Amino acid sequence: MHQRLIARLQSVAGLSQDERAALNALPHTVRTLGDQESILKEGDRALNCVALTSGFLYRRKIVGDRSQILSLHVPGDIPDLMTLYLPTMDHDLISVGRSTVATVPHAALKSLFDKQPSLVHTFWRETLIDAAIFRHWVGNLGALDAIRRVAQLFCELAVRLEFVGLLNQDSFTFPLTQADIGSACGLSTVHTNRTLQALRKRKLLEWRGETVSLPNRTELEALAEFNPDYLQRKARTA
Known part of the structure; x- marks a missing residue:
């Protein structure tokens, strides 16, 4: 059940054989979640961390009468890693569509770090990358127009899914709704719809059912002014 997590860590940091074995x-418990099912809610005290093995999760904050998606999470992510040291949740963690997580007790993770100190640095690096993604999202909300915000979102997801082997010829499963995209990008549903139509018209996006395809990913990245350096992908070797 840790295959995606290992693939994720391997893609950005590299792991030794001993680290992969550890x-x-x-120890973990497998949990399957339905659409919009909460793993943790704001105010909950966490005793475990969850490694996403299939599907999508998002962090959500209710501000006044608005629901704001703070981040999206793909297989291989541990979106509540901060609860090891900040156990009280300040946001909700929710499944999008059907998803599966491996729940790992905090005590087991701390024991792992005692036995494999090098993994402390690996997981700390994950929290720094998570913070870099968050900063990138905040910057996009404040500086980009609608079409570049949405284009950036799809470009980022393509790279993150590629890390864990879930990008197939620039296509991927995507169970989110237009309203979810609007919440993540700070747009109304109507504005989101118009923006998606504009991307389709330029032949940069195809979305059928729960499958998204990027027919011209290079052109989409150029439109978005997308630079994936903040995701810390390891340089590919020839």
Whole structure:
């Protein structure tokens, strides 16, 4: 159940054989979630961390009468890693569509770090990348127009899914709704719809059912002014 997590860590940091074996041996409980099912809610005290193994999760904050998606999470992510040291949630963690998580007790993770100190640095790096993604999202909300915000979102997801082997010829499963995209990008549903139509008209996006395809990913990245450096992908070797 830790295959995606290991693939994720391998893609950005590299892991030794001993580190991979230690991660595979982590005790965990598998949990399957339905659409819009909460893992944790604001104010909950966490005793475990969850590694997403399939599907999507998002962090959500209710501000006044508005629901704001703070981040999206793909297989291989541990979106509540901060609860190891900040156990009280200040936002909700919710499944989008059907998803599966591996729940790992905090005590097991702390024991792992005692036995494999090098993994402390690996997981700390994950929290720094998560913070970099968050900063990138905040910057996009404040500086980009609607079409570039939405284009950036799809470009980012393509890279993150590619890390864990879930991008197939620039296509991927995508169970979110237009309203979800609007919440993530700070747009009304009507504005989101118009923006998606504009991307389709330029032949930069195809969205059928729960499958998204990027027919011309290079052109989409150029439109979005997308630079994936903040995702910290390891340089590919020839």
